[in-house]
Amino acid sequence: MGLFDAPKPVRVEIKGHTLQCVICGHQGFHRNEVKLERAGLFTSDWSDPHAICYECDNCGYLHWFMPK
Numbered sequence: 001m002g003l004f005d006a007p008k009p010v011r012v013e014i015k016g017h018t019l020q021c022v023i024c025g026h027q028g029f030h031r032n033e034v035k036l037e038r039a040g041l042f043t044s045d046w047s048d049p050h051a052i053c054y055e056c057d058n059c060g061y062l063h064w065f066m067p068k
Ligand SMILES: [Zn+2]
Pocket: 021, 022, 023, 024, 025, 026, 056, 057, 058, 059, 060, 061
């Protein structure tokens, strides 16, 4: 079956705007948190550097965001 392997795509809002895929206009995404490698940079105030990326459920394009 495999139905239970795939998480449901979610709608994403960024500052009150519904995220739409810039490629295909789709509004379903899979959320991923990615740890950033920051070797060589001194970011002492940034204890846990990570970015959020939303993968378009339709075409797979990745939309990257830095948490504010
Ligand atoms: Zn897309």
